[in-house]
Amino acid sequence: MKAVLCKSWGLPDTLVVEELPDVAPGPGQVAIDVHAAGVNFPDVLIIQNKYQFKPELPFTPGSELSGVVRAVGEGVTHLKAGDKVLAFVSQGAFQQQVAVPAKAVMPMPPGLDFDTAAAVTLTYGTSHHAVVDRAQLKAGETMLVLGAAGGVGLAAIEIGKALGARVIAAASTDEKLAICKEHGADAIINYSTEDLREAIKAATDGKGPDVIYDPVGGIYAEPAFRSIGWRGRYLVIGFANGEIPKLPLNLPLLKGASIVGVFWGEFARREPKANAAAMQELMRWMAEGKVRPHISGRYALAETPQALNDMAARKVTGKIVIQPQR
Numbered sequence: 001m002k003a004v005l006c007k008s009w010g011l012p013d014t015l016v017v018e019e020l021p022d023v024a025p026g027p028g029q030v031a032i033d034v035h036a037a038g039v040n041f042p043d044v045l046i047i048q049n050k051y052q053f054k055p056e057l058p059f060t061p062g063s064e065l066s067g068v069v070r071a072v073g074e075g076v077t078h079l080k081a082g083d084k085v086l087a088f089v090s091q092g093a094f095q096q097q098v099a100v101p102a103k104a105v106m107p108m109p110p111g112l113d114f115d116t117a118a119a120v121t122l123t124y125g126t127s128h129h130a131v132v133d134r135a136q137l138k139a140g141e142t143m144l145v146l147g148a149a150g151g152v153g154l155a156a157i158e159i160g161k162a163l164g165a166r167v168i169a170a171a172s173t174d175e176k177l178a179i180c181k182e183h184g185a186d187a188i189i190n191y192s193t194e195d196l197r198e199a200i201k202a203a204t205d206g207k208g209p210d211v212i213y214d215p216v217g218g219i220y221a222e223p224a225f226r227s228i229g230w231r232g233r234y235l236v237i238g239f240a241n242g243e244i245p246k247l248p249l250n251l252p253l254l255k256g257a258s259i260v261g262v263f264w265g266e267f268a269r270r271e272p273k274a275n276a277a278a279m280q281e282l283m284r285w286m287a288e289g290k291v292r293p294h295i296s297g298r299y300a301l302a303e304t305p306q307a308l309n310d311m312a313a314r315k316v317t318g319k320i321v322i323q324p325q326r
Contacts, residue, residue, distance in 0.1 A: 062093025
């Protein structure tokens with residue numbers, strides 16, 4: 001089978017595709033033929049040794065996948081060969097076959113295709129944990145989403161609407177904002193052409209948003225936080241801009257506001273029952289049509305470096321997937 005390998009820390013073009021032996025499941029494991037693997041911004045950071053998770057070289061990047069069970073190891077009873085499944089793993093999704101712990105695998109919901117199944121776990125898991133659990137967003141409240149056309153951003157918009165909130169989407173181009181509107185945004189802000197603080201003030205009648213969802217960081221963090229409403233919750237999701245902002249601590253004092261960290265991977269590890277309940281709610285919303293991943297690109301296994309370059313250059317809207325069997 002073929003696999004993408006990171007043999008030395010570096011940019012996506014340093015990745016190579018090599019032939020490896022077919023996988024076999026060990027005790028408590030499931031071997032899967034990978035049909036689709038979701039691409040996420042952390043994948044760009046991990047191969048450069050710039051992320052919290054630091055695997056040993058060489059390794060295969062990629063953390064979320066869907067496919068068909070090849071075989072199950074000793075002790076695995078809830079799955080069998082031929083089952084369609086999705087999984088979230090620490091590494092290894094960008095290859096044609098993978099052996100993973102059975103506890104990381106769940107059956108694909110009926111009617112879901114492989115590409116969509118591979119686009120759900122990390123982005124929607126992150127946004128559900130952020131918006132529902134950490135922010136406690138309520139019906140009738142207002143949430144501002146920065147970087148709203150990305151994978152986690154679109155997921156946040158849909159989850160906000162599923163909860164009955166008003167959602168303002170902010171992104172860098174009119175094309176990206178059009179996609180945000182398609183996914184339910186009530187109002188839009190182009191922060192490349194508009195003054196962010198003035199636009200937020202106009203969109204909230206001067207009250208400011210109750211929740212700010214920020215996966216971008218950089219120059220927009222402080223003006224956004226200065227615009228937050230009383231008792232607002234500022235969700236720190238990540239730093240796609242590449243710059244970790246520094247906020248003056250008098251700002252949360254003056255607004256009675258909270259700065260709330262969001263680390264879904266650690267939440268899923270520490271609170272697996274709560275994460276499982278969240279995933280069940282997401283699957284129910286998906287069946288009801290309230291959430292629907294937007295997949296803007298599909299790449300063959302050999303095109304993985306290009307997929308990661310597109311992600312790094314912020315050319316991606318919604319999600320992109322690798323199709324390893326191509």
